[in-house]
Amino acid sequence: MAPPPVVTGLSPNEGPPGTRIKIRGEHFGTKPTDLIGLTICGIDCLLASEWKSENKIIAISGPVKGKGDVIVTTRLGGIGTCNVTFRGYQLATIGPMKESAVWVEEVPFYSWGRHSLSPSSYQQEDPLGLSVDETENKVNEEDLMTYFPGKSSDIASTNFSSGWFLLENHQATSFSDLQAGLNHLRRKVQGQKEGQLSFLKANINSVMDQVDTLVNLKERYESDLSKYGSEPTLRLEKAIKESEREARKLFDDVLARKDRAEKTRNALNVLQRFKFLFCLPCVIDRNIKKGEYDIVINDYIRVKNLFHKTDIPIFKEALNEVEKRIIDLQKKLHADLQTMPITVEQQKRLIRYLVNLDSPYDPAWDAIKSRSEYINKKFKLIYNFHKSQDKPESNKKSNSSTKYSKYNTPQQTEVPAVPACINFTDEICVTISEIFPDLWKIGQAYFSGELQVKVEAGRQVEYKHMVMSVIEMFCKYVRASIIPSTLDKAERPQFGSLSAPERDQIALYLPELLRSVRSTYATLIKLDLPNEALDIVSLLLLDLRIHCMSILFQQAMEQIKQLSETWKINFGGKHSGITELPLKFLQLIEDVIQIVKESALSAEQRETFLLDNPTAQRELEKQLDCILTAFHNVLNNLSSSEDYEDGDDSSPVVSQLIGTPVSSHKVNSIKTNVPTWEHRLLITLSNCLFTKNTILDTVSTKFKEGGFPHVDVPIRNAKIKLENLEKSILDKYLEQKSDPLVGTIEPSMYLGRFDWDTNVPATDIRPYAKECINNLISVHSEVNNISAKLLDSVLPKIVETIAEELYRLMSCVQKFSRAGAQQARADICVLQEFFEGYLSGSAKGYFQEALDVIPELETMETTVIQDILRQSKAKMRIQLLCLKRRSTENRN
Template identity: 40%
Template sequence: MIPPLVTGISPKEGPAGTKITIRGENLGLRANDLISVQICGGECSFEWQSKNKIIARTGINGVKGKGDVIVTTSSGGVGNCTVQFRTYVESIGPLKESAVWVEETPIQSLTWGQRRMVTSSYHSQEDPLSLSIEGNDKKFTEDLREIFPENSGDLSRENFSPYWFLLENHHATSFDDLKAGYSYLKRKVEGQKEGQLSFLKTHVGAVIDQLDTMMKLKDKIDNNGEVEIAERIHNLQGTISQSIDSSHALFDDVLMRREKADKSRAALSVLNRYKFLFCLPMSIQKNADNNEFDIIVNDYARVKNLYSGKVDIPLIKRVLSEIDEIILEVRKNLHNKLKEMPQAVEQQKKFVKCLINLEIQQFGTKQYERLKINDPAWDSLFCRARYIEETFKRTYEEFQEREVQAKENNSVKRDQNSLPIRVLFCEEINEIAAGQFPDLWRLGQSYFTGELRGINEPKPGNFKQIILNVIEKFCCYIRSSILPNYYQKFSSVPPWTSNSSQQALISTWLPTCLRYLRITYSSLIRLDLPNEVLDVVLKLIDELRLFCLLTILKKSIDKVKRLDEKEGWDMKVEEFPGATALPEKFEEILAESLDEGQQMCLQLEVRENPLFDGIHNLEGYHEVSKIIETALGCFSTVIEELATQRSDDEIHPLPRHNITGFPVNTSLNDSKSTAISTITITWEHRLLYCLANAAYCNKMFINNLGNLFTKYGYPIPKLALENGRSNMNMVFANLLEIYVELKNDTIVSHIEPSMFSSDNFSWNTIEKCDKLSFWANQCLDNIVGVYLEIFAVSPFLLRPILEQIIQTIAEELSRLMNSVEQFNNCGRVQAILDIKMIRDSLKLYNNERAKLSFNEAMDAIPKLSNDENRYVDELLKSIKIQRRIQLMCLNVVNPS
């Protein structure tokens, strides 16, 4: 390889510590290929940039003056250079920055014959010209050494040269300043001379005494000779040695005290430097007792940044190990604290953050390996969820126990307006859910957004399952407390059994429970929970809405069953005469229940679905239909029972428009000038009223109920209404059969006795046939009487009732005529006359069977001749004229 070659440096001169950029060729393939850089023969610190560039800093061990820049590499060896760098010594004053160490040890300088201490911080003697030399760089040292090889610019040396001194230190000083400096030096020298002379004058006596003493000493030495000199020298030598030893002892003591002081200062310096470290264990314990874990985290992070991996002192390592042990205990304490419940979610988040930070900072230590907490944030989530579930369970069991105690203390009558135990439980558990579940959700959000994230990745699936478990437990406890027979389907919650009386009491407060649950649901919606979680609560709301609605509608059944107590036989239905206010009262009960259900259950709140919308709600729709069908069936039963209850005649006050055709007792009240009318309601009257009500319900009322459901937002229960109409039709048929059978007993059963009222009557023995027979007159009179009785109640009942009665009459006449063995001529005419009169008078109410029976009766009579037929027709015409007023009602086509 080619050796390194330095071709350029920048700058080219400078004092020790100068930063130099070296450029050249083959300056190293990489940083570890560069071995050394020497400038002026001294090793330098360096930083390899590239194979053509190195940055170095000159040291203090190089040769002053010009020298080569040599680069040595592993690949190329020792290099060469084509440039040189000049190193010079810079004068350093107290205000001058220096890149190298300046010796500050005191030195002694003898100036002007006086002994005084001079510090070397100036690195030179005081300028004799009293001119500042700081900032005047000594740039000509080498040149001056060449010009004055035998001289020096140092004032303390014997070969001092003023030329050197001026060129080196004052090459930039102006001539006027040099003249001023010369004047100062001249004055100073003259002042010193005067000072010496005055010193001698002041101490002239002492000087003369010293001279006399020295002369006497010289004379004595000369007189005693050389023998005593050796002894005295020996004694002097011992004295000097002793003084030396004493001085050494004195200075050893001083040096020991100095060493001790230096050690004390070093110890104090170490204590001051490591005060934070040494005091940290106690500080951590104190902050841990005060739950100020964030301060512990900051202090521990500071210690880790300052000392971790950078200190080899055993004492520091021992302190750091002790701190790690204390942090380990703090981590255990923190982990236990974040699992303690109850506590505020912000406090729990603070504990989690501190624990995560401590784990990250202690990662890699042996203390960390002794306690590995996989995911403290997840532990806090799990503990909070478990605490909420335990709170649900504890509350559930507490209220169960309260209800048992209330049963045992049944002697104290409970206030009817006070809330039942289960309703209080529903309120309490909803408050718990609305108050604590948002904290769990916010803690989870902080976990997944990274605010509480530790070393491990978050667990979204597991958290979702935790949320679902909490919500499902909440819903299960509510179902078990207020929904009947819930525990039979779900075994995860202990059953809360109840009897019928307790369930009836709770059903009154179901809307209140529904309101509590809706408030909780609204708070959950504001949390922006997943739809899967919200749907769990929504399902419970739908179940409770449906159960509440069914309970409200079931209450109407009990009211319907007591409608017979409210029947006043007051006919208020204009479109259907004869119908009483009973259907209207039934409609009021149903409307009241539907309205209450609509207000409580059908009005939609946030994110709720229509109760009867969708395939999943068909079961609820069928339940409502069953209740409506049951209510209609109870109403039909009430009508039937009112009609079939046979008791003594009752007297009811009725308005005047209700008593047409009935005997009336009227009394005049003078004070009010109003007529009060009463009517005797017989069983037949009640039967007709009930028939009218059944017919009205069958034809109009039940159809109109569909509008009532539409008004209050319910789907029309067509099947229930149709079944209700069928039930009402059966009631009508039953009541019609009873009434027809009753009238048949009074009309049809009297035909045969009236026909054969005479003991010797026979159709073969009739001698005269110029009028109607007695039995025919009586039959027509009875029919007219029934007509009037029915018409007085409801003209709409005439046809269904009279058709049945006339059909029975026709069948009876057919039977009687077919049983006659023989007719004479008058008998034949009389029988034809009677049957035709009855048939023609009742022709508007003859059905096909009645017509057939009348024809069979007439066919059983031998046929008349033409003259006899004319005679019969004339008699019929005459009789009809005579009875036209009586029979007029039977000929009205639409008697309404």
């Protein structure tokens, strides 16, 4: 078995029925009889085929139409395959009398005696009778013209060259075959000669008739010559010309159609050849509608390279139409380039389009300017919108917040709406974070050469000014809306002014606002902007941080000012003897420290520690001093009696000997749950001491733990103020307690017309002394009920006042009897013994001076004093324990 045949090539691969096809391939058999089948597009064409070699077959296509395979079948290989296809089509017959859109060439056909296999064409038969097989290595026609100048291989030509004919058609034919072909040619010529003689013999009658006709024609010519003269052909010439004119009339339409067809064919050839140019305007319009600008640019560059130097009017007109559309496209692309918003990638693509189209614009720089103008317009639009929404009265509206009156009565207020300046600043931060990076990226692409455009001189300086202007405008808008005090007065009208909200209202949003500005700053840092631009935002951020810290501390100060006293004393736990007021103050301080630490104090990327700035340090000390002063004022106001006293609130008489009226103030206190004035003073004094000794130290520690190291000076100043306030409160309390108490000593001492010059022997202390002890116990109880820590501050002062009053009274006595001297010394000694735990140096001095005034006693007389002292201790053991209890305790 042989391998199946394979068709690998067809020449030509398309044509009408009767087309001569050269089929090339493999395994077509070793002899003509091996070819047993050939189909072209399914039509059997075996009878019109001729086997040439194992790799070549010549065939005539049948009435095929459409595409199909050429299948060869051999005896040994069977049905083969085809790697190519043949396309058949029908041709209409066109003659000289039929109108057609194309011209049909009128080519003369030559025949050597037989037609080829194709009915639509004719071939010359080889005169040597040899089959002509085309060879691959043919002699070049130019070489043949050189070898045979003025000659031709056309056998019908007068300058026929046999050498050229043999080289062209029989280059590969062997010499023996050429000899056989020469013999064939000789026989053919001999046969033609013999055929002519036999033809004459067979047609002798017709030949003789022709000779007779010629003789008659000659006779007629001679007779006409004698009859019509020497020009017998004039009439013939006239008739011929008339016939010619009539013939021309007959064929004028045909010839005119031929001319028109020729012109049409030439025009169609031009249109077909330059179809790309003439169709380009429509193609450009279609592609522009589709947005396929790359195709438009490629077509334009191609037609420009081909026809930019043409002088042909029709080509110039077509080019003008193309140029008009390209100019319109340039305008459209340039407008799209400047229409915002648009991404950087879209701008880069439009710039590339305009550069490739050789536009008269500077697209890259126009893109940069349009982005800069867009940012400025965006800022103004945002400002105008928020200015229209800015309603100052709405900033004061609120909803659902609780404040307390000075009597701790809850009052419903409203939470303020978000101020327009806050919304404006937040939106402008988001805007510059979103659109400014595009301006920077397109600028970097422009100057780095990425956009492949020429950078003109001075553009870098202008671009830098553009970037700095945008950054400065952003910062000034933020300053004008949040911290207008940092903006020059001349610039404030330019950047507008939104209604400033209240401090408590803006404090709610400042930390979040600071985060927005920081986020914008971080975005700008990632762009690798020059330090000059970043420093502008850094300075804004520093001022915002200082402002935020200041506002938060001011808010805390306002909250401290609104602190109210509940007068409810804490008797247990770590801190006893105080109310919630100092702890509330401490809690507010801790809260504001935490907020300021998280928002303003913390340093983020490319930020310095806030308190390293002298301005921030001064602001911190100022605000902390204001906060501590505010709490000092709260305590000071609580120590004032103006808010609570009325006309009926008078200090009661503390002597039971001379009578004590019922205090109307106590009745009123029960009704209002407000303690008495003396109790309020003690509570405030306890809170003041606790604040000075504990709270302020805790505040200092909290500040330092929170990263605020420089707070010693405000804390020290606050302690000094609180010490002065303690003295003031203590003086008020002592004035409230000591003056009435001391004022009753003298009346009680001389009650019942008592005189120190008496002869009544002393057996017990006088009632005034007992009353002093009881009054001091009463004060001790009152103070101890508030805070035991206040005993060391209050009781020594009262004892000192009592001692001073006794010294004064003793100094005023004109004469002491022995019994009176014993009584006076006994009273003073008992008071010293009972007051021993609260005797200050001054009190001891006053008691000693009082004793010095009293006459000295003998030894026997002092025994009476010792007995009275011993009896008093025994009788008043409970009172003694009350007063000595504090003296044995650890004093804090």
